[in-house]
Amino acid sequence: MKIETNKSLDQLNTFGIKAKAAEFISIESKAAAAVFFNENDLERKKFLILGGGSNLLLTKDVEGIVIQNNIKGIITVEEDDHHIVLEVGAGENWHQFVLYCVENNYAGLENLSLIPGNVGASPMQNIGAYGVEVKELITKVLALEIETGNLVEFNNSECDFDYRSSIFKTSHKGKYFITAVHFRLNKSPKFNIEYGAIKQQLEKDGVAENDLSIRAISDAVIAIRQSKLPDPKKIGNSGSFFKNPIITEEKFNQLKKRFKSMPAYKLPHGGYKLAAGWLIENAGWKGFREKDYGVHKNQALVLVNHGNATGEEIFNLSERILYSINKKFGVELEREVNVI
Ligand code: FAD
Numbered sequence: 245m246k247i248e249t250n251k252s253l254d255q256l257n258t259f260g261i262k263a264k265a266a267e268f269i270s271i272e273s274k275a276a277a278a279v280f281f282n283e284n285d286l287e288r289k290k291f292l293i294l295g296g297g298s299n300l301l302l303t304k305d306v307e308g309i310v311i312q313n314n315i316k317g318i319i320t321v322e323e324d325d326h327h328i329v330l331e332v333g334a335g336e337n338w339h340q341f342v343l344y345c346v347e348n349n350y351a352g353l354e355n356l357s358l359i360p361g362n363v364g365a366s367p368m369q370n371i372g373a374y375g376v377e378v379k380e381l382i383t384k385v386l387a388l389e390i391e392t393g394n395l396v397e398f399n400n401s402e403c404d405f406d407y408r409s410s411i412f413k414t415s416h417k418g419k420y421f422i423t424a425v426h427f428r429l430n431k432s433p434k435f436n437i438e439y440g441a442i443k444q445q446l447e448k449d450g451v452a453e454n455d456l457s458i459r460a461i462s463d464a465v466i467a468i469r470q471s472k473l474p475d476p477k478k479i480g481n482s483g484s485f486f487k488n489p490i491i492t493e494e495k496f497n498q499l500k501k502r503f504k505s506m507p508a509y510k511l512p513h514g515g516y517k518l519a520a521g522w523l524i525e526n527a528g529w530k531g532f533r534e535k536d537y538g539v540h541k542n543q544a545l546v547l548v549n550h551g552n553a554t555g556e557e558i559f560n561l562s563e564r565i566l567y568s569i570n571k572k573f574g575v576e577l578e579r580e581v582n583v584i
């Protein structure tokens with residue numbers, strides 16, 4: 245295990261922010277992780293665990309050590325005629341893993357195609373898209389407790405998954421190094437095409453109902469995402485910068501009177517989820533640019549780095565947006581991206 249010093253993180257975060265880590269290590273196996281966490285007292289040292297760097301905003305250099313999780317491997321844990329349970333190394337690329345499932349006809353994750361980042365971060369914020377959240381497929385999260393180096397397992401309910409949230413982002417933040425995730429996938433697919441845009445894309449692709457397959461859904465999701473979201477290789481970003489806010493029915497009724505076209509989704513357990521992208525667009529921010537920081541021209545929920553923006557500039561822009569949405573709508577936005 246080699247510790248590098250003064251390591252550039254420029255290529256390791258999809259925002260393309262220029263920053264350095266005082267120290268950097270790549271961990272490539274569970275055994276190496278156990279040795280590392282046993283030998284290093286990270287309680288007294290600043291550290292950052294890194295996956296694919298696609299949900300981070302680096303506002304400064306990392307004074308301590310960046311620990312990149314590169315633990316690979318896909319193994320079968322259980323299998324019967326209907327299901328398969330796979331243990332997947334945290335360092336596997338998410339989209340490559342989804343494609344592996346599509347190729348093998350293991351259904352469940354196809355709606356989550358083309359989400360950047362690695363498998364280990366997928367439970368962190370319970371990644372979701374196009375009507376599916378990863379919590380529906382996760383049976384277990386395997387992790388090392390950073391303080392002790394002990395291996396711990398969390399079953400699905402212990403993870404306390406919620407919309408863009410889990411214990412790893414709340415009460416257990418910074419306490420565990422996720423090494424692998426178990427997914428229970430279906431051999432006989434239940435297609436999920438309820439999200440309007442998927443049906444339209446399938447029609448456009450000429451996929452008849454009889455020809456529906458997890459590959460067709462994965463292809464449709466890829467096409468929609470490519471048409472809507474900026475490619476981080478071309479323009480720095482971390483996907484949705486804010487979560488879609490959840491408000492009470494009373495607040496929703498007040499807003500709906502003033503903003504008749506405002507999209508909103510009634511939640512099964514009460515309240516409404518609003519589209520933060522709509523709020524930000526309607527507060528006049530869509531396509532905003534100052535120096536190299538701004539708001540994407542096609543998707544107002546995505547803050548962008550046109551080249552040389554600093555993390556601090558993007559953070560300050562997010563503060564201005566928070567303030568303006570609160571002033572115009574009386575709604576408090578919450579950041580989805582992890583600010584370092
Ligand atoms: P990183 O950015 O490296 O890390 C994210 C957080 O998790 C950090 O706090 C980090 O410390 C922690 N972490 C990472 N790995 C581990 C580990 N092994 N153990 C413990 N902690 C860890 N997200 C969605 O939910 N849905 C989307 O549709 C979506 N679309 C996106 C589109 C674009 C263009 C981009 C750039 C991002 C999008 N995202 C989306 C956000 C992002 O891709 C996901 O949150 C992804 O899971 C982050 O993975 P990562 O490996 O890059 O995590």
Ligand code: EPU
Pocket residue numbers: 372373374375472482483484485486487488507519520521522523525530542543544545580
């Ligand atoms: N909208 C606008 N203006 C905009 C953007 C969106 O009016 O600039 C409106 C759209 O017209 C639509 C609504 O907002 O009525 C929702 O937009 P969209 O379907 O694009 O989805 P989103 O709410 O902006 C969420 C997730 C995405 C996920 C997509 C698809 C969050 C915070 N974001 O975006 O996840 O890919 O749905 O399921 O929940 C991410 O988390 O990084 C991410 C990209």
